[in-house]
Amino acid sequence: MKGTKFKIDEFESDLIKATGLEITVGRIVEEEWEEILGPTPMPSVTDLRKWDFALLNRYKPMYAPLCDLCCLCTYGKCDLSDGKKGACGIDIGAQQGRIVLLACCIGAAAHGGHARHIVEHLIEEHGDMPIDMGKNVEVEAPLVRLIAGIMPKKLSDLLEPLEYAEGELMHSLSATHTGQEGYFTDFESKALHVSMTDQLLMEIADVAQISALGFPKGDPGAPLVDIGFGSIDTKKPVILCIGHNVVPGAEVINYLRDHDLYDKVEVAGICCTAHDLTRYDKGAKIVGPLSKQLQFVRTGIADVIIVDEQCVRADVLQEARKTGAAVIATNDKICLGLPDRTKDSPKDVIDNLLGGAPGALILDAEKVGEVAVRTAIKLSETRKRRALNVVKEAKKCIQCGLCIRECHNNLDIPRGMEKAAKGDLSLLSEIYELCIGCGRCENVCSKEIPIVSLLGGAAKEITRKERYKVRSGRGPIQDTEIRNVGSPIVLGEIPGVVAFVGCPNYAGSSKEIAEMAEIFLSRRYIVTTSGCAAMDIAMYKDEEGKTLYEKYPGNFDAGCLSNVGSCVSNAHIAGAAIKIASIFAHRNLRGNYEEIADYILNRVGAVGVAWGAMSQKAASIATGFNRLGVPVILGPRGAKYRRTYLGRPDKSEDWMVYNARTGEKVQISPSPEYLLYVAESKEEAIVSIAKNCIRPNDTTKGRQIKLTHYIDLHKRYFGKMPEDIAMYIRTEADIPITLKAEIMKILKAEKWEPRITPDPTLLERLCRKKEVK
């Protein structure tokens, strides 16, 4: 029926008279879903512009250009400093918006490419399977429902929202071309738009792989799996998978299972592929986050390295050659200049790799499975893992200090070398703990010292013991869990939902993220996590030798730690916020983005923390959460994203909302204070998280609880009562009982007056009664 065309030459009825009428049948909508369609199913680039402007009016972008120039076309380079415009007319503010949009497009494209590949591959391999998120998950794809207005039943139903997102991505990216968009707020609106579609794309990818590959389906008790260098059995042949697309790695496991080799070969992963491997098979190992990539490849432990897509080092082939490991590229995004051996027989490819070829491009996942296993087994018999003489190498150091200037963290490598040259490896070992593994220090070393390898060598005893437990990615949050926590979250009695996400580009120790997570777990916030952050949370043990995953249950509940999974699983965190509006508050979901985002902004005390955000994907993920009304706090490196969204608590006019009950415009507390903030230190982030969980809709009891945490953390880390406390007190009933005398004194000094707690909304159309003039 789809695509059918028919033509009517002449038609006349009471209502209509038509001549030469042509009709083409598009998508057939079977109305099994009774929910009323909202105003913006599959919104265009401008459909939600008004919502974006409402956000941008309160949370104005603050731009911090990383570069004063524009180098994007042959008019340039153009110097945009001192108010100068480029040859195309663009100014520095718009240029920053443009670069932010570009970053968000790149991020969304990475997830979109992943989603497109995995949906098509899974349909081809497994057929058009039903979408199944588990028995307690009826709202199977909240973002698809919300944004596309579709209730997907089977994998092929994901193709239409996928196509929609791809179209929006193309429109958004086109706006960055010279001579297109020219104003910063519209660049921002487009960045928010494309990042919303990024969330949709992430959900599509994860819903598809959960349904077809048998991943945990919203299971709070997903298995605890091994993570860390020390968890890898180096006596076995080792296959290392790097990236985000689990398909080739899963085929390795299939091959091992089918050929009775399962216990004879170690399969391990780095970055999100590792998460997804353990979701596919709990016997797979996680080496660690992205920051461990260069370090682990250099150890030579891996016999075969499979790269799929995203977060793979561009020099992986050269690095692998140093250890004699074979590289198999498996995805059209990363071909590494390797010959395409997809159509060759596995035997020929294996012989070639064993004969010394550095790698092969194989775009057939099943073939990858066979080639990787057979090559790894053979290579492990002949390949020798060479130990590095740290002291001898360190003696080459001439103390020029250039390595520090290249180091993100200003780590004192020369002093570490000086000590190591005398046989004391302790400082290099300490530096290993703070190193993000970028390898830039080596690029400038005139003595060609393999500094990263030396750090690993110095910390060998530590890395051997790096064996921890992480809960495998559980996927979505169950509808039943949302029913349990919806009310206490919205009323404020659960003080907040804190999501630790993103990359490991930390400014300090990776342990900071686990420390922050534990603070909020012990205060009975809901803590959720994903991606590399979820791995780093695992790589920290308490005095009893337990990781946070062993200490806290995996539910989405107060005082619990839920790992949703890989990068694309971030969609389930957004999904949980959306489901609170839908399942708990019975707001219509279908094509109703603006209302749901308004609900989340005003009622759901959720905060994202991307403490080591590095990638363009992290930019689009954060921006997507921002459009949905969820504030995000970045670590200090996040300043290099060039843009924050900051509220001004001192401007009372920025904190007005409609009271939906009366239609009146009323004052609220400045909450959340920011949509996108950069914290300089862990302490600043912790206090900011607690404060940004406050929402205008909190009940007095909820506000008391949230303020108790905010004040307590502020006093603990900063040594005094917060100065802005009066802004967050609406009535005396909001004051934490134990602090009443202290706070009343402040309120009196500030001539505070009580104000109402509205039914808050930024959308006038949601007011039940219009303001009487």
Add this chain to the structure above:
Amino acid sequence: MTIPWFSANIPGPKQARVVTPEIAAKILSKVGRKMMLCGSGIKGQKIGKEPIQKYILDLSKEMSVVVAPSVLKDFLEMGAEPVAKGVVEVTNLLRDAEWRGFDGKGNYDMVAYLGFPYYLESQMLSVLKHFSDIKTMSLGRFYQPNADYSFDNLKEKEWEKNFENLISLLRRK
């Protein structure tokens, strides 16, 4: 031409003028409303045998001082209570010409940064370079091209000497 401490951090043709403590003191003493922002990096920092907080408190007699909240405790223990706010938040206020300042007397003419992670300071200086009329000075150990004025890249001891010198020159004015 001085190369930024992170050598790739070259923003464009407009880069900071390198200043000695003498020139820095002269510039600062001529400016009307000035503020110093102190970051988390001052924690544990000493000038000779004295904690840097002591010098900063001395300087607070000459200009407004705002510290990162994470180091406020150190000042409270010394009996002082400077304004404490995150550098991103303060920089956001500073870029608004209409902002009334922490004392209600209006925005500032010059802001000096001290003790922040290099790249974070660089980005905050970039905000003010492009989106305000405020002049900026970097008093840290490393050359910051996005400032109007910056110390050169210095060794620890050289920087301590520079900073101490700057404070004593300002006190003499």
